[in-house]
Amino acid sequence: MHGPAPASGPADGTANAPHATGRYRRDIDGLRALAILPVLLFHAHVPGFSGGYVGVDIFFVISGYLITGIIAREVDDRRFSLARFYERRFRRIMPALALMIMAVLGCAAWLYLPGDLEGVPRSALAATLFASNLWFFTDTGYFSGGADVKPLLHTWSLAVEEQYYIGFPILLMLLARHAPRWRTGVVAAIAAGSLALAIVMQRDTSGFTFYLLPTRAWELFAGALLALGAAPVVRARWLREAIAGCGLVAIVLAVALYDRTTTFPGVTALPPVLGSAALIHAAPGTRIGRMLGWRPLVGLGLISYSLYLWHWPLIVFTEYATDLPLSGGTQVAVIAASLLAGTLSWRFVERPFRVSQRVPRRAIFLFTGAAMGLLCVMALALLAMGGWPSRFAPRVLAQMAGQQDFAPTRKSCHDTFMRNATPCMLGAAVPPDAMLWGDSHGVELVYALSLDAKAQGRSLIERTTSSCPPVLVYQAKDTRCAAANQAAYDAIRADPGIRRVYLAAFWANGVFDDTAFVRQLDRTIAAIRGLGRQVVLIGPVPPQPFDVPRRLAHLAQAGQLEQARGIDRAYVEARTGHLRALFARWQARGVSLIDPVAALCPTGTCAIERDGKPLYFDSHHLSTAGARWVIAAGR
Known part of the structure; x- marks a missing residue:
């Protein structure tokens, strides 16, 4: 996540933080730029940066290296103070973060429709309390639907870092007191355990591996081990050049070759993590180190935290207002606005609060407490308003209600296999004579089929x-x-009573374009027919480039609901040509076909509403109204 949501921000100490020896390194600020640029361009949908989300890993390594260097040096000198440590963290993180959260709450209250607004104050509470990774773990996946309306999703990684820095300084203090010789070994053992857990759970789809500290800590520990001297000093110039070159290549390849379908993190996180570690360890004095010290890169690195904070809300709000992903001039404008906002935030918010003469310790703690309290009050007040529907006319709310027009059985009957639950029987209270087998696209379709079945005294299995x-x-x-x-x-x-099998899936999502997949579907249809059962293939549902109820609500708000149009039929047919080419052959063999394209796209464009009701509850799942229309048209 995976991913389109944001990666981590570089909240790793002061902008000119020293490394383990206490010297400032321009190349590390340049490395920050190498992390934030891919993140920004990935989120802005710029081609060539499909794996830009690995910037989170680069930031974690930098953070682990810089902060551990400071802690370890002060612990060894017996001058480490938790109060001073958290003072530095608050100076670095809270002023810019608090301003961004406040702005997000205000913009969302002005711009968001009721169903979308309700999640923002909840995420603001979580972000304020540095628990947003826990909130988003339960709420959404990194690349799942809904990320496009979560302007605070990017704060998940700040929460990971702050949770890490609750325990890590205490660990180093305890090791210094009781087992100083074992310090590096203990840290290495914990890092190895975290990495092993991440690899074991890398195919987990719940979001645990992506969002939570146990499977992310090893990336921070990778930097920490460098600061503790776990890696031997590389003295040979040629070898440092080679190591730095390999590190840069590893990062560039991950940014260019990874995408939303990449299993991540886990083994795939090793290249960006090890690449970052290699650059931190070997880049000084090399050609790549000098490149990273180039003034524009250093400048971008200096503003990287503020740039990170502001770029994601700007992207989310722009796409929300336009109902379209960034492209062309809008893309350029939002990137420029992000750079400007990041620069202003760094200059007028970050820098002043880092100067202790201007903002003494007592003041920064008071500010942090007051800011967190104010943000919590604002979030709770907005939450109590329940989406604030009174801002909109009834015609707008009627369209937005389509987001809730999914099958009433979705929660109880979907994903029963993954929950070790008994599959649902829908329709009349008689033995089932049919089954719908599919992915989430089948839920509303089987519900529509069950209404017909119940009227006919039949039932079917979902x-x-x-x-x-x-x-x-x-x-x-x-x-x-x-x-x-x-x-x-x-x-x-096993059940000869099941005489008809419906097959439904998100055939038009682009993943199933491979001819090998179509051959597997062909074999599956043949296998079912070989059992003597009738097969009914429910074809591709036309995906829309926007959330349909939200788009209709925006049109209703502008008094332009009659302009509601969906995607072109030709685009859908071209995108699913590999599958549609077999329709005639399957029908010749006795396979029945229900074609949503024919039902929803009788002309050049596909319908997205009928009789005032949205035909989808998001961008590609049919609403119950849409499913009933497709099933009725396919009779």
């Missing part, structure tokens, strides 16, 4: 599993998909 298309031997990111699909097929084979 077996839907998120992100698992109904294809035998399909290798998904979640390895449990193969088991879920095999269980569905075995259930069909």
Whole structure:
């Protein structure tokens, strides 16, 4: 996450923080720039930066290196103070963070529709209390739907860092007192355990591996081990050049080759982490070190924390207001605005608060407490307003209500295999004669089918599993998909009463374009027909480039609801041509077809509303109204 949400900000001490020997290194500020640029360009959808989210890993390594160097040096000199440590953290983090959260609450209250607004104050509370990684772990995935309306999603990694720095200084203090010789070994052992856990859980789809400290700590520890002298000094110039070169290449390849489908973090986090560590350890005095010390890169590194804080809300609010992803002139404008906001925040917020003569210790603690209290009050007040629907006319709220028009059985009947629950039987209270087997796209469709079945005195079984298309031997990111699909097929084979099998999935999501996948689907259809069962293939649902209820609400707000248009039919057909090419052949073999494209796109563009109701509850899942229309048209 995975990912489109933001990576970590460089909240790793002062902008000119010294390294383990106490000397300022321009190349580390340049490395910050090498982290923030990919993050910014990835979130702005600039081609070539599909793996830009690895900037979080670079920042974690830098943070672990710089902060550990400071702590260890002060602990060894017996002058370390937790109060002074947290004073430095608050000076660095809170002023710019508090201003950004306050601005986000204000902008969201002005711009967001009720269903979208409710999550913002909750995330603001979590961000203020440095628990946003825990909140977003339970609320959304990094690359899942909904990230596009979460302007504080990027604060998750600040929470990871602050949770790390609650325990880590105490650990170093205890080791210095009781086991000074074991300090590096203990840190290395904890880092190895964290990395092992991240690798073991790398295919977990709950978000635990991505968001939570136990599987992220090793990245901070990688920098910490460098600061503690765990890596031997490299004296040979040629070897330092080689190590620095390899480190840079590892980062560049991860940024260029990774994307939203990459299993991350885990093993795939090793290249950016080790690459960053290699640059920190070997870059000084090398050609790459001099490149990282180039003034524009150093300047970008200096503003990287503020730039990080502001770029994501600017992107989210712009895309929300336009109902479109950034592109063209808008893309350039938002990137420029992010750079400007980052610069102003650094100059007028960050820098003044770092000067103890201007803001003494007592003042920074009072400011932090007051800012956190004010933000909590603002968030709670906004939360109590329940989305503040009175800001909008009834016609706007009616469209926005489409976000809740999903099957009432979705919570209880979807993903039963993953929950070890019994699959739902829908319709009349009689033995089932059909089954819908599919991914999350099948939930509303099976609900619509069940209404017809109940009216006819029939019933059917729902077996839907998120992100698992109904294809035998399909290798998904979640390895449990193969088991879920095999269980569905075995259930069909074991119950001769099931005479009809519906197959439904997000066929148009781009993942299934591979001809090898189509062959697997072909074999699955043949296998079901080989059992003597009828197959009904529910074809691709046209995906829209925007959240449909939100788009309709915006049009209703502007008095332009009659201009509601969906995606072009030609685009959908071209995107699913590999699948549609087999429709005639399958139908010739006795396979029935329900084609959502034919139902929703009778003309050149696809419908997104009918009779005043949204036909989708997000950008690609049919609402119950949409599903009922598709099923009725396919009779």
